[in-house]
Amino acid sequence: MAVALSDVFVEVPGGRIFVRHWQPDGATNAPIVLLHDSLGSVEQWRSFPQTLAIRTGRPVMAYDRLGFGQSSRRTAPAEPGFIDDEALVYWPAIAGVLGLGQYVLFGHSVGGGMALAAAAVAGDRCLAVIAESAQAFVEDRTLSGIREARNSFVDGAQFSRIARWHGERAKWVLDAWTEVWLSARFREWSLDPYLGQVHCPVLAMHGDSDEFGSCAFPRRIVEGVAGPARMEILAACGHVPHREREGEVLKLVGSFLAESGVP
Template sequence: MALEVIDSVIAIPGGSIFVRRWNRNSSEHLPIVLLHDSLGSVEMWREFPATLATETARTVIAYDRIGFGKSSLRTYPASSRFIDEEAQIYFPAVSKAMGLGRYILFGHSVGGGMSLAIAAHQTDKCAAVITESAQAFVEERTLSGIRAAKQHFEDGAQFSRLSKWHGERARWVLEAWTEVWLSPEFREWTLDTYLSRIHCPVLAIHGDTDEFGSSAFPRRITEGVCGPGRMEIISPCGHVPHREKEREVLELAKGFLAEFHVP
């Protein structure tokens, strides 16, 4: 089947959002919406969305959160409630502007946490959630990884690589991640308040050498949801399974959607 790639910009409260669709025009299946990680963007998904659309015969949609990629600049500091804000304010506005009915969410890293928060708020619309490398609470391993990354980006050459994807937004993007996660007020954050409200099937994928969190994260997720939950640990694999082990991620996603008869 033909795969059509469509870029658009939509207006939502607080600015404009860049959206890319890998469109399966003939597909009758629910679309998959991708939510990127803390330093991510639509472009940083690279070839994965197109492959996911082809393999699952579904339309795949990705968007840059406000302040990221090609979406509106943000000049004020990120809030420690940014996951709640995405679930309660921004994603509902994005999905309404795109005319989405029901959908499947696929989130990487903090995008996985956002996917679960959205599923808890949009119980009638979210048919399934796939997370990879999602944080469920704040581990010391998480903080150590972020401190190392912060130091890494002090090198001008490394920071320029981030600027490649975010342009003048790069400094804000970096600090929105490091300063919020390392702040004392964020130390007690967890997904627990959301998990008990999620009844749709959830697949939690995690790499065994993920530098930002242990297998305690997917275990907390799958044991905490009220619907079916499956944990899959990929080995050897770090924080970006869809890039490091793309074939395994694709097969896990396809098998999961088929097993639970997600339309």
């Protein structure tokens, strides 16, 4: 199946957002929109979006949040309400500019939390949510993993991995993750205020060896949402299932969308 690739910048409050679109030949179903993790970007999804488009026969979109990748720089420190802002301000603005009537949200890590929060306020515009390795609250394992990661980035070679994707934005990107999550102001954060407002089908995938959170996260999600929910625990898998277990993730996503009757 041929997939056409196109890039666009859209204006949102505070700057421009970079969006990439994978369009399979003849695809007319609702698109899958990818929301990246705390250090992520469009480019860091690598070949997964194209493979996802081919396997599902759906358009796939991914975007860089403000401050990340090719989107506009940010200089002010990230705030604890950044997940709310993505759900209430930025994603609705992006969807409006792109003219998206209905869509499926697929979020990795904090992007999964953003996807669920966005679905809660989107009503019937969001047809389904796929939450991969999503945090549902602040767990001790999450904080330990972040502290360990922050220490590793003191090494110049490790930090250059972030700079490869984010360039001069790299220090802001790292701080936006570590300083917010490790702050006392963020300690009581959870998805609980949003979950009961999510009425669309939800798939919560989680690796049993995820270094940033236990299986309590997907359990909280599937027990908390108002709509039908399915939990899948991937054996011997860490925090990035779409890279570590790509074939299994693609199969799960395909069967979930089919069984849920997502148009």
